[in-house]
Amino acid sequence: MSASAAPWMVWGGIALVLAGTVLTGAAIGETRLPLATVYKVLANHLWQAGYPLDRIDAGIIWSYRLPRAIVAASCGAGLALTGVVLQALLRNPLADPYLMGLSAGASTGAVLVSVAGIGAGAVSMSAGALVGALAAFGAVVALAHAIPGGGRGNQGAAAIILAGIAGSQMFNALTAFIIARSANAEQARGIMFWLMGNLSGVRWEDVAPAVFVTCLGVGLCLWYRRALDAFTFGAESAASLGVDIRRTRGLLITVTAVMVGVLVAKVGAIGFVGLVVPHAMRFLVGTRHQRLVPASALAGAVFLVAADILARIIVPGQVLPIGVVTALVGAPAFALILMRGAR
Amino acid sequence: MRLILPAGLALLLGSTPLWAQTPAQTGATQYPLVLENCGKRLTIEAPPERAVTIGQSATEILYSLGLAGKVKGTSVWFNPVLPQFADVNATIPRLADNDPSFESVLAQKPDLVAVQYEWHVGPSGIVGTREMFDDVGVNTYIMPADCDTKDNSTGGDGTRVGAFAPEQVYKGITQLAEIFNVQPAGRTLVSALQATEAQAVARAQALDLPEGLSAVFWFSSADLELDPYVAGRLGAPGYMMGKLGIRNVIESDEEWPTVGWETIAKADPDVIVIAKMDRRRFPADDVAAKMDFLKTDPVASQMKAVREGHIVVMDAHAMSATMRSIYGLDSLSQALSDMTFE
Numbered sequence: 067m068s069a070s071a072a073p074w075m076v077w078g079g080i081a082l083v084l085a086g087t088v089l090t091g092a093a094i095g096e097t098r099l100p101l102a103t104v105y106k107v108l109a110n111h112l113w114q115a116g117y118p119l120d121r122i123d124a125g126i127i128w129s130y131r132l133p134r135a136i137v138a139a140s141c142g143a144g145l146a147l148t149g150v151v152l153q154a155l156l157r158n159p160l161a162d163p164y165l166m167g168l169s170a171g172a173s174t175g176a177v178l179v180s181v182a183g184i185g186a187g188a189v190s191m192s193a194g195a196l197v198g199a200l201a202a203f204g205a206v207v208a209l210a211h212a213i214p215g216g217g218r219g220n221q222g223a224a225a226i227i228l229a230g231i232a233g234s235q236m237f238n239a240l241t242a243f244i245i246a247r248s249a250n251a252e253q254a255r256g257i258m259f260w261l262m263g264n265l266s267g268v269r270w271e272d273v274a275p276a277v278f279v280t281c282l283g284v285g286l287c288l289w290y291r292r293a294l295d296a297f298t299f300g301a302e303s304a305a306s307l308g309v310d311i312r313r314t315r316g317l318l319i320t321v322t323a324v325m326v327g328v329l330v331a332k333v334g335a336i337g338f339v340g341l342v343v344p345h346a347m348r349f350l351v352g353t354r355h356q357r358l359v360p361a362s363a364l365a366g367a368v369f370l371v372a373a374d375i376l377a378r379i380i381v382p383g384q385v386l387p388i389g390v391v392t393a394l395v396g397a398p399a400f401a402l403i404l405m406r407g408a409r
Numbered sequence: 410m411r412l413i414l415p416a417g418l419a420l421l422l423g424s425t426p427l428w429a430q431t432p433a434q435t436g437a438t439q440y441p442l443v444l445e446n447c448g449k450r451l452t453i454e455a456p457p458e459r460a461v462t463i464g465q466s467a468t469e470i471l472y473s474l475g476l477a478g479k480v481k482g483t484s485v486w487f488n489p490v491l492p493q494f495a496d497v498n499a500t501i502p503r504l505a506d507n508d509p510s511f512e513s514v515l516a517q518k519p520d521l522v523a524v525q526y527e528w529h530v531g532p533s534g535i536v537g538t539r540e541m542f543d544d545v546g547v548n549t550y551i552m553p554a555d556c557d558t559k560d561n562s563t564g565g566d567g568t569r570v571g572a573f574a575p576e577q578v579y580k581g582i583t584q585l586a587e588i589f590n591v592q593p594a595g596r597t598l599v600s601a602l603q604a605t606e607a608q609a610v611a612r613a614q615a616l617d618l619p620e621g622l623s624a625v626f627w628f629s630s631a632d633l634e635l636d637p638y639v640a641g642r643l644g645a646p647g648y649m650m651g652k653l654g655i656r657n658v659i660e661s662d663e664e665w666p667t668v669g670w671e672t673i674a675k676a677d678p679d680v681i682v683i684a685k686m687d688r689r690r691f692p693a694d695d696v697a698a699k700m701d702f703l704k705t706d707p708v709a710s711q712m713k714a715v716r717e718g719h720i721v722v723m724d725a726h727a728m729s730a731t732m733r734s735i736y737g738l739d740s741l742s743q744a745l746s747d748m749t750f751e
Contacts, residue, residue, distance in 0.1 A: 097675040122674045125708035130671050266669055267634035269707075378669075385636060385669055 091135025139367035140276040146366025149340030162340035167233030171202020172330040199327035206233040262387030263336035291355035447556035457521035464525020466731035484509040487726040511537040554730035569643030609742040624680040630693035636667040645734035686725035
């Protein structure tokens with residue numbers, strides 16, 4: 067993003083890239099469908115063009131792939147933003163949703179539903195994941211505040227990180243315990259798939275909540291961009307610049323938790339995005355949050371849609387968990403960025 | 410070590426498989442009985458008096474052989490027991506609905522443990538390895554249907570390296586009858602199953618089903634909209650489809666691969682077979698939930714099979730490589746006779 071570019075050009079460019087990414091996600095999938103079909107389906111839905119189409123082909127593009135691509139983009143953006151916020155607030159380059167115990171809690175919730183049979187088949191795994199994510203987050207925050215000096219200053223940031231590690235370990239152990247105690251092969255496979263992230267169950271009704279929380283997150287991060295800049299110099303420095311540390315940190319972390327809870331509940335625990343995308347973007351656009359927030363959101367969106375496309379086509383006839391792809395593709399790319407940055 | 414030909418191969422060569430030749434057709438079992446079972450040589454010194462079963466298939470075969478009195482504990486249940494055994498089954502301890510612990514099996518003081526799946530008792534058995542049972546002097550018999558044409562080292566539900574055939578079930582029945590010295594009961598049961606199979610095939614042939622009729626078997630899904638667990642080509646559902654001249658739209662050799670609805674819808678099968686089970690761990694375990702999904706999902710509802718009501722409900726246990734697979738074949742053939750195809 068050039069510093070001299072007009073804001074409308076920048077946002078216009080972002081919108082174009084996003085639209086292109088989502089359309090690519092709708093065009094490519096497990097089965098081959100002509101590009102013309104993709105166009106005709108969109109034309110039929112967006113301006114009633116009335117093209118005659120095979121109902122299944124049309125359904126695959128409109129009802130399966132398009133919401134999947136939009137949710138993938140939202141999740142990518144949301145998870146990347148979560149990393150941006152946590153890394154700034156906690157001044158820790160390793161901070162991401164995993165560190166806060168959110169993903170571990172979501173996994174425990176999902177496993178409780180599917181393996182231990184909580185809800186007797188009436189509660190979905192995603193509902194379990196949402197409750198688990200929020201419960202874990204609550205436990206981590208409570209633990210952080212219970213640590214002497216946990217609510218204040220740099221010590222507060224350290225306390226949250228330590229509490230997050232403890233919370234993650236506890237919830238991961240709980241998950242392992244439930245699986246070891248009662249999962250059979252079929253369930254273990256289903257859970258593994260879910261723990262590594264899975265977008266195959268996404269439908270239109272999932273789009274609104276995912277897009278809403280992500281837009282809320284982007285808006286809030288942009289609103290607090292200066293506060294986030296200040297936090298990168300430490301809590302005391304932020305306070306001396308007039309930032310209400312406790313209120314700002316509390317608000318941003320709460321929104322982050324809800325965002326991750328909602329997203330993880332939809333698509334499972336996808337690692338790597340929140341950790342790596344913000345770092346990669348700092349190399350490209352610098353550390354100022356005015357640029358870092360939109361750049362990370364956009365890169366996260368593109369990255370996750372691309373990863374989902376790869377997950378669907380790498381092994382013919384089989385869909386890989388998206389978390390496998392994000393790590394396999396993302397890690398070497400990140401290593402390259404690190405090496406170039408070092409030079 | 411006696412060479413045992415895979416049943417299917419032996420039949421292909423036009424000879425009777427060795428397991429069907431020994432012992433003498435009408436004679437009693439000669440003890441000690443030595444036989445190969447899933448890569449292990451078993452020596453049975455005397456007819457077992459106390460058996461524990463891990464897997465519904467093994468349980469129902471022992472009941473069918475008239476051996477309920479010797480079954481001291483059961484486990485791993487998928488569906489209600491066959492109705493003719495409901496009363497006797499109620500008197501036998503159920504160690505666990507799912508996987509029993511190693512010690513709960515041993516607590517019944519068994520002299521034989523009959524197992525349906527190698528992933529319960531096998532090289533990485535979650536109940537125990539065969540060596541663990543050997544160490545305490547307990548013989549383990551694994552149903553050949555789970556190992557004769559199957560590689561269980563791939564993890565999960567394993568991978569078929571050859572097609573399941575009912576001969577593998579018959580082999581299991583015959584060997585168990587031999588172990589317990591009840592060969593006439595074994596022969597009677599095998600004959601009855603063969604007759605059921607022949608009747609099912611004849612019924613389907615009389616229907617003159619259209620060329621290229623296709624189907625998919627949906628077992629369950631981790632979550633309703635997620636990629637479902639569907640039957641691969643080589644398991645029991647593959648056998649049923651093959652016998653009735655139906656093409657499986659799933660082209661995987663995995664026993665139960667997860668395949669996306671996009672792929673299934675694009676293949677547009679003529680018939681969908683859905684599993685009915687008592688288990689309620691996933692919402693999709695409920696046959697009503699499966700039916701509801703098929704009718705309301707924007708894409709799945711557009712499939713030919715759904716629009717024309719060609720949905721067959723089948724006991725989940727029949728979809729495993731068991732004696733019930735033959736009953737499943739029969740119920741599928743009956744369901745087809747109630748359908749009309751363009």
